[in-house]
Amino acid sequence: xxxxxxxxxxxxxxxxxxxxxxxxxxIILELDSPKKIRGIKLSVKGEADTYWSTDRxxxxxxxxxxxxxxxxxxxxxxxxxxxxxxxxESSQEIELPAGTHTYPFNYVLPPNLPSSFxxxxxxxxxxxxxVLDRPWKFDQETKVAFTVVSHFDLNKESSASEQVDLEENxxxxxxxxxxxxxxxxxxxxxxxxxxxxxxxxxxxVENQSGVTxxxxxxxxxxxxTYSATTPRTEKKVVDLTVSEVSKGPVNGNETxxxxxxxxxxxxxxxxxxxxxxxxxxYKLTIEACVSGL
Numbered sequence: 001x002x003x004x005x006x007x008x009x010x011x012x013x014x015x016x017x018x019x020x021x022x023x024x025x026x027i028i029l030e031l032d033s034p035k036k037i038r039g040i041k042l043s044v045k046g047e048a049d050t051y052w053s054t055d056r057x058x059x060x061x062x063x064x065x066x067x068x069x070x071x072x073x074x075x076x077x078x079x080x081x082x083x084x085x086x087x088x089e090s091s092q093e094i095e096l097p098a099g100t101h102t103y104p105f106n107y108v109l110p111p112n113l114p115s116s117f118x119x120x121x122x123x124x125x126x127x128x129x130x131v132l133d134r135p136w137k138f139d140q141e142t143k144v145a146f147t148v149v150s151h152f153d154l155n156k157e158s159s160a161s162e163q164v165d166l167e168e169n170x171x172x173x174x175x176x177x178x179x180x181x182x183x184x185x186x187x188x189x190x191x192x193x194x195x196x197x198x199x200x201x202x203x204x205v206e207n208q209s210g211v212t213x214x215x216x217x218x219x220x221x222x223x224x225t226y227s228a229t230t231p232r233t234e235k236k237v238v239d240l241t242v243s244e245v246s247k248g249p250v251n252g253n254e255t256x257x258x259x260x261x262x263x264x265x266x267x268x269x270x271x272x273x274x275x276x277x278x279x280x281x282y283k284l285t286i287e288a289c290v291s292g293l
Contacts, residue, residue: 002031002032002033002035003029003030003031003035003132003140004030004031004032005028005029005030005100006027006028006029006030006130006132006140006141006142007027007028007142007144008025008026008027008028008042008128008130008142008143008144009025009026009027009028010023010024010025010128010144010146011024011025011026012024012025012146014147015144015145015146015147016146016147016148016149017109017146017147017148017149018109018148018149018150018151019109019110019111019112019113019148019150019151020108020109020110020111021108021109022106022107022108022109023044023106023107023108023109023128023146024104024105024106025104025105025106025128026102026103026104026105027040027042027085027102027103027105027130028100028101028102029096029100029101029102029103029132030099030100030101031096031097031098031099031100031101032098033098034095034096034097034098035095035096036093036094036095036096036134036135037086037087037093037094037096037132037133037134037135038087038088038089038091038092038093038094038133038134038135039084039085039086039087039088039089039091039094039133040084040085040086040087040103040130040131040132040133041082041083041084041085041089041130041131041133042082042083042084042085042105042107042128042129042130042131043080043081043082043128043129043130043131044079044080044081044107044126044127044128044129045077045078045079045080045081045126045127046077046078046079046109046113046124046125046126046148047075047076047077047078047124047125048074048075048076048078048114048117048122048123048124048125048275048277048278049073049074049075049076049122049123049125049277050072050073050074050075050121050122050226050227050228050236050277050278051071051072051073051074051121051122051228052071052072052121052226052228052236053069053070053071054069054070054071054072054234055067055068055069055070056068056070070231072228072230072231072232072234073228073229073230074122074226074227074228074229074230074277075229075230075277076275076276076277078110078113078114078274079109079110079113081107083105084133085103085104085105085130086103087133089133093135109148112273112274113148113150113274114148114150114272114273114274114275114278115148115149115150115268115269115272116145116147116148116149116268117268117272117275117278117280119224119238121224121226121236121238122224122226122277122278124272124275124278125145126145126146126147126148127143127144127145127146128143128144128146129141129142129143129144130142130143150269150273150274152269152270152271152273154192154194157192159191159192160190160191160192161190161191161192162190162191163187163188163189163190163191164186164187164188164190164191164284165185165186165187165188166185166186166187166286167183167184167185167186168183168184168286169181169182169183169184170182170288171209172209172211172290179208179209179210179211180208180209181206181208181209182205182206182207182208182209182211182213182288182290183204183205183206183207183208184203184204184205184216184286184288185203185204185205185206186201186202186203186204186218186284186286187201187202187204188200188201188202188284193264194264195264195265195266195267196264196266197263197264198261198262198263198264199220199261199262199263199264199284200259200260200261201218201259201260201261201262201284202257202258202259203216203218203247203257203258203259203260203286204255204256204257205250205254205255205256205257205288206255207250207251207252207253207254207255208253209252209253210252210253211252211290211291212249212250212251212252212290212291213248213249213250213251213288213289213290213291214248214249214289214290214291215246215247215248215249215287215288215289216246216247216248216250216286216287216288216289217244217245217246217285217286217287217288217289218244218245218246218260218262218284218285218286219241219243219244219284219285219286219287220241220242220243220244220262220264220282220283220284221239221240221241221242221282221283221284221285222239222240222241222242222267222280222281222282223237223238223239223280223281223282223283224237224238224240224278224279224280225237225278225279225280226238226277226278227276227277227278227279228277242265242267242282243262243263243264243265244262245260245261245262247260248289262284267282268280270282
């Protein structure tokens with residue numbers, strides 16, 4: 001067989017790094033018999049891709065519209081680096097004896113990198129690939145992803161410390177008559193939060209209508225905007241609920257006030273700075289779910 005194990009091991013326990021940080025690790029090669037190679041090459045890269053199917057109508061040669069399905073894509077490169085940890089592209093054959101061989105490596109990440117991101121319609125991914133360069137034979141390779149987390153300082157966002165105070169009103173029709181309003185007021189002490197925090201949401205409900213409100217739902221929604229450039233420019237927006245709490249009921253002609261904590265789960269930071277294909281923001285939504293039609 002020759003090759004028993006060929007892998008990349010990062011020194012960081014979770015393989016997580018920040019822009020401008022040095023990625024360090026080792027390439028581990030285990031052989032059960034001697035092996036001749038030219039060298040071991042490591043490739044490190046960061047890139048973003050978007051991709052999804054879209055339907056459109058097209059006029060055919062007979063003058064009739066037909067449905068066509070296209071795949072639209074986008075791609076960005078952030079960095080690419082290739083270097084040998086053993087040998088070189090022009091070196092002579094090297095015979096490695098049986099046993100375990102370890103080759104350390106390091107690479108300094110560039111500045112201004114977007115955070116890693118994975119979803120159904122796009123991704124920002126950072127990978128390291130080790131290649132066993134074998135003259136006159138097929139190369140053998142191993143590949144692994146690592147995570148980049150960009151710095152996002154809420155203290156530098158002027159809007160993050162703003163208080164939020166919102167009110168919505170709704171009336172219900174019964175034949176020709178409208179009911180008095182249902183009013184829901186929501187207040188947040190600040191606009192910006194980080195993963196692990198709980199958002200303290202103060203809710204005031206003035207239900208002057210005769211309609212029962214079964215539940216008041218508070219949702220933290222992630223809004224992802226994807227951009228494609230090939231074969232044409234196109235955007236796709238996806239909303240995902242990432243955290244939710246609810247309380248109720250509130251009967252007709254009843255007023256109530258309470259505070260609920262909405263937990264912020266581990267999430268990538270807003271905006272995904274330095275990425276032109278994927279944008280990310282979060283919003284708080286309030287739903288008053290009423291009885292009947």
